[in-house]
Amino acid sequence: MEQYKQEFIEFMVDCQVLKFGDFVTKSGRNTPFFINTGFYRTGAQLKRLGEYYAKAINDKFCLDFDVLFGPAYKGIPLSVTTSVAINSLYDKDVKYCSNRKEIKDHGDKGILLGSPISDGDKVVIIEDVTTAGTSIQETLPIIKAQGDVNPIGLVVSVDRMERGQGTKSALTEIEENFNLKTTAIVTMAEVVEHLYNKEYKGRVIIDDEIMTAINKYYEQYGAEK
Numbered sequence: 531m532e533q534y535k536q537e538f539i540e541f542m543v544d545c546q547v548l549k550f551g552d553f554v555t556k557s558g559r560n561t562p563f564f565i566n567t568g569f570y571r572t573g574a575q576l577k578r579l580g581e582y583y584a585k586a587i588n589d590k591f592c593l594d595f596d597v598l599f600g601p602a603y604k605g606i607p608l609s610v611t612t613s614v615a616i617n618s619l620y621d622k623d624v625k626y627c628s629n630r631k632e633i634k635d636h637g638d639k640g641i642l643l644g645s646p647i648s649d650g651d652k653v654v655i656i657e658d659v660t661t662a663g664t665s666i667q668e669t670l671p672i673i674k675a676q677g678d679v680n681p682i683g684l685v686v687s688v689d690r691m692e693r694g695q696g697t698k699s700a701l702t703e704i705e706e707n708f709n710l711k712t713t714a715i716v717t718m719a720e721v722v723e724h725l726y727n728k729e730y731k732g733r734v735i736i737d738d739e740i741m742t743a744i745n746k747y748y749e750q751y752g753a754e755k
Contacts, residue, residue: 531723535716538582538687539724543735545569548688548721550740559751562743563718565688567604567658579687580611582715584619587612587654587685590713595652595682597625597645601669606643608656625651629672647676655684655710660700670708681710688721689714692751699753718744 542548546569553564570579587593593616600609606628613626625645647653653673657665666684673681684704694700701712722744725735736744 531720534582534585535720536724538715539721540730541578541582542688543725543730545571545575550736550743559692561751562740562747563721565659565690567608567687570607576607576611577615579608580613580615581619583608583612583656583685583687584615586713586715587616587656588620590685590711591654591683593620593622593624595624595654597627597647597651597653597679598656599647599653599669599673599681600626600628600656601665601672602629604658605656608658609644612656627653629669641672642676647673647679649678651679653679653681655681657684657686659688659690660684660686660704666704666708666710681708683711683713685712686714687716689717691718691753692748693753697754702753 539548542565547566549564549566550562551564553561555561555564567579570576587598598609598613598616600606609626609628613624616622616624627642627644627647630641630643655666655669655673660666670681673679684701686701689699689701691699694703696703698706701714704710705712722736722741726741727734727737
């Protein structure tokens with residue numbers, strides 16, 4: 531596993547973004563693990579988060595795109611900090627763009643924040659976590675309504691590796707249904723590999739009890755391999 535992935539897993543733990551216990555996802559599934567990117571709350575945390583996203587995007591897309599689109603609301607800071615990180619790490623200037631929940635009819639009018647999307651632009655969508663893949667169905671029409679543009683991919687922080695609408699993972703369904711490449715900074719398999727029965731800062735994050743709950747969850751909701 532790449533060093534930046536290991537660092538990112540520990541970073542999520544430190545920021546209390548990655549938690550283990552008893553939770554309910556947006557799709558209504560009871561889950562023993564939860565990723566809440568709303569707990570990235572400081573400038574230093576956002577700077578590091580953007581750098582991890584930038585490295586994952588570079589690994590997958592080689593920075594061959596023009597616009598980084600972050601759906602409202604959590605995608606807005608993600609698109610900003612990651613576009614800054616891409617410029618800082620790779621000297622590549624990409625535009626950032628997000629949507630408003632409500633169309634503004636005065637001043638800076640329209641549904642978009644940040645850069646306009648122009649004909650011919652290649653667009654990468656950036657999100658926090660995709661569980662069932664429903665949000666992409668709302669995002670793609672907004673992007674495609676801007677003109678002759680080319681949405682080429684989606685990046686998330688963690689691939690939960692569970693079923694979407696069918697038996698395949700949400701990211702695999704997105705790739706097949708919308709012709710988008712997908713990637714994640716880390717997968718849950720990598721999280722488990724790095725944390726299971728290993729002490730981190732004086733405690734074991736994933737012990738046998740939590741591991742049993744994770745295994746049971748994937749027996750019910752795990753994606754087809």
